[in-house]
Amino acid sequence: MTSKIWRTIIIDDEELARQRLKRLLSIHDHLDIIAEAANGAEGLQQIEKHQPDLIFLDIEMPVLNGFEMLSKLKKQPKVIFTTAYDQYAVKAFEEESVDYLLKPVEAERLEKSIQKLQQHQGATDLQIPFNLLAEKLKIKKEIKTLTVKIGDRILLIKLADITSIEAEDKYVFLNTADGKRHLTDFTITALQEKLPDTFLRISRSTLINSDAIKEIRKSFNGTLVFLMTDSTASKCSSSRGYTQALKEIFDI
Known part of the structure; x- marks a missing residue:
């Protein structure tokens, strides 16, 4: 049987990770890398434009994570995840026969993924429902409050009352509708994983509650x-690295 040529897109917000993966894949003649993307919104565009056979997909990315991006696809290609999740969490992928690469990607492990892909080249569907997979990894767990410690007291801050979240140096603050700021022990990255999709990351140091946006202006x-x-x-204010994806979200 003739080896299939897999038209491939790499989707990862880390440029070094994309470069490393492209370098490792360069020896595989049956993988044709036709495009790459730095976030879920760009990934959607590239997939709709090129209709690839295969994507290498990161999970945690700005604006749209990997699962959110997949849920918006009309036609889904084969997926090999690239993830920084620990081995325990990644076991969910193995049990459902969805392949993955644990970062940093190693050549030997990548080779096994490619072999598995070749074995399934005639299969019509290698995937499972991704909402189930996201649930297994406890991504975007449904919560209604965040806790804030003040001395020996613990306050419960309703998500609906939070307008934005900002990191300043080593500290992270919850900004609420009444103009108050609450110091939290969470990191920005941990909050992005924990909070629902209404909270959008607009820069490395800022998350905003999209339900609390009054107006959007274009900066000079x-x-x-x-x-x-x-x-x-x-x-x-958004940072340059997040702006294009945000424009896609708000159709600007």
């Missing part, structure tokens, strides 16, 4: 400025 440098509904009428 091409980024976006979000005017929030809190009592102080605060403004949150």
